[in-house]
Amino acid sequence: MFCPNCGNEVADHAVVCVKCGGALKSQTAAAFDPAAKSKMAFILLGIFLGGLGIHNFYAGYTGKGVAQLLISVLTCGFGSIISWIWAIVEVCTIQVDATGKPFTN
Numbered sequence: 001m002f003c004p005n006c007g008n009e010v011a012d013h014a015v016v017c018v019k020c021g022g023a024l025k026s027q028t029a030a031a032f033d034p035a036a037k038s039k040m041a042f043i044l045l046g047i048f049l050g051g052l053g054i055h056n057f058y059a060g061y062t063g064k065g066v067a068q069l070l071i072s073v074l075t076c077g078f079g080s081i082i083s084w085i086w087a088i089v090e091v092c093t094i095q096v097d098a099t100g101k102p103f104t105n
């Protein structure tokens, strides 16, 4: 990456520019973390596919996703409203994925 102050090329993990001494934005790494899950995707999946637990599979909460999927499948779809309400509560309250990593915007 490049220093935002002087444009000097610095190591990706550097916290201070070696040329000008300026502090480099530490949140840059988090913002471009390819492993971070999108909050928007989590919400949209919860709204449209929450009855099947898809948002939980996306965020890594496989156990909860399986539970919501089974509730819907085993009731021939009638229980999906229960899974869906559960999903809506989750997308409104959960801020991190299954590894504890915060969602990105």
Ligand SMILES: [Zn+2]
Binding pocket: 003, 004, 005, 006, 007, 008, 017, 018, 019, 020, 021, 022
């Ligand atoms: Zn610099």
